Amino acid sequence: MTQSPVVESIDSVDTEETPVGGPATAAGPTRADSPAVIRTQGLTKRFAGGQLAVDGLDLTVPRGSVFGFLGPNGSGKTTTIRMLMGLIAPTSGVATVLGASMPQSVGSVLPRVGALIEGPALYGFLSGRDNLVRYDCADPTADPRTRARRVSEALDRVGLTAAAGKKARAYSLGMKQRLGLAAALLQPRELLVLDEPTNGLDPQGMREIRALIRELAGEGTTVFLSSHLLDEIEQVCTHAAVMSKGRLLVQGTVRELAARAQGRLVVRTPDAARAAEVLAARGVSDIRVAESRVDGEPATAGDDPLPGLCAALVEAGVRVSGFGVERGTLEDAFVALTGEGFDVAG
Ligand SMILES: Nc1ncnc2c1ncn2[C@@H]1O[C@H](COP(=O)(O)OP(=O)(O)OP(=O)(O)O)[C@@H](O)[C@H]1O
Numbered sequence: 001m002t003q004s005p006v007v008e009s010i011d012s013v014d015t016e017e018t019p020v021g022g023p024a025t026a027a028g029p030t031r032a033d034s035p036a037v038i039r040t041q042g043l044t045k046r047f048a049g050g051q052l053a054v055d056g057l058d059l060t061v062p063r064g065s066v067f068g069f070l071g072p073n074g075s076g077k078t079t080t081i082r083m084l085m086g087l088i089a090p091t092s093g094v095a096t097v098l099g100a101s102m103p104q105s106v107g108s109v110l111p112r113v114g115a116l117i118e119g120p121a122l123y124g125f126l127s128g129r130d131n132l133v134r135y136d137c138a139d140p141t142a143d144p145r146t147r148a149r150r151v152s153e154a155l156d157r158v159g160l161t162a163a164a165g166k167k168a169r170a171y172s173l174g175m176k177q178r179l180g181l182a183a184a185l186l187q188p189r190e191l192l193v194l195d196e197p198t199n200g201l202d203p204q205g206m207r208e209i210r211a212l213i214r215e216l217a218g219e220g221t222t223v224f225l226s227s228h229l230l231d232e233i234e235q236v237c238t239h240a241a242v243m244s245k246g247r248l249l250v251q252g253t254v255r256e257l258a259a260r261a262q263g264r265l266v267v268r269t270p271d272a273a274r275a276a277e278v279l280a281a282r283g284v285s286d287i288r289v290a291e292s293r294v295d296g297e298p299a300t301a302g303d304d305p306l307p308g309l310c311a312a313l314v315e316a317g318v319r320v321s322g323f324g325v326e327r328g329t330l331e332d333a334f335v336a337l338t339g340e341g342f343d344v345a346g
């Protein structure tokens with residue numbers, strides 16, 4: 001998987017002490033004095049039925065990052081987001097958002113945050129545009145004189161201008177998702193919290209939303225988004241945290257996380273079977289042989305094994321048309337971390 005240039009360009013800034021956002025936005029100064037936009041310590045939620053949905057979560061979201069909150073179904077992503085937004089109280093632990101404790105500070109924090117949480121609340125009998133007008137009216141800080149322009153711009157940003165007059169009940173899942181996102185974008189925000197923002201979108205819609213997220217990040221907005229799609233996180237995020245069964249497995253920059261996955265040696269050759277024998281004799285494990293291609297895990301101990309492996313292939317008369325190491329993906333990292341595939345139930 002190739003990383004996007006956006007990820008490459010801002011990935012080098014990987015400490016939480018450094019603001020990675022752009023210049024100050026209309027939402028206010030960048031507040032470089034408070035590097036973490038979201039921080040949780042021991043955040044825990046046990047539901048009344050006894051379900052431990054989030055278990056001792058310590059999360060740090062650096063200012064200016066596009067932070068992917070990753071985990072399979074039921075791993076506690078939405079529950080965490082609901083606690084961050086003050087919609088439910090934690091059983092124990094603390095959460096600060098934009099430097100203030102939640103849920104105690106909802107009144108001062110939420111106006112600075114745009115949020116899209118599972119299944120946005122919409123009035124089916126109103127058009128998409130009128131739903132946004134309602135959202136805007138409910139915001140005491142929103143100037144009524146500029147309302148129509150704000151609504152039109154938000155519709156345009158999410159690609160809903162043509163469907164703006166249609167009743168929301170006639171919207172597809174993806175259109176409802178776009179409308180929820182538009183509601184979060186009515187005002188410039190310091191922080192956007194998006195729970196599975198591409199849920200229900202087709203591939204083209206997903207690309208559009210990813211582009212929009214990059215654009216918002218470029219304007220200096222910190223974006224915290226949940227997803228169960230590793231691929232998506234890898235394409236759009238600078239940082240990620242991986243959840244499994246309510247617990248945090250790891251967090252860091254996407255580059256660091258992907259680097260945990262050791263690259264696989266890939267040899268392209270018309271003599272695949274012979275190449276596999278030579279590599280096996282040289283300590284390469286987990287060898288897979290396909291037509292004109294062999295790949296495997298080179299031994300990690302000692303010096304770089306690649307030059308020796310290449311020489312051994314040539315000495316054995318193996319015709320080599322390609323030799324290299326494929327970069328590990330986030331998915332490889334996840335498998336390495338958990339010892340299992342990503343599609344596990346929470
Ligand atoms: N209101 C609730 N009462 C009891 N249990 C709940 C409640 N909400 C969530 N849970 C449980 O908490 C766990 C975490 O759920 P959560 O919705 O946070 O997961 P998720 O990571 O957002 O999953 P998905 O990818 O499917 O959206 C699940 O086992 C779920 O059944």
Ligand SMILES: [Mg+2]
Pocket residue numbers: 077078079118195
């Ligand atoms: Mg969820």
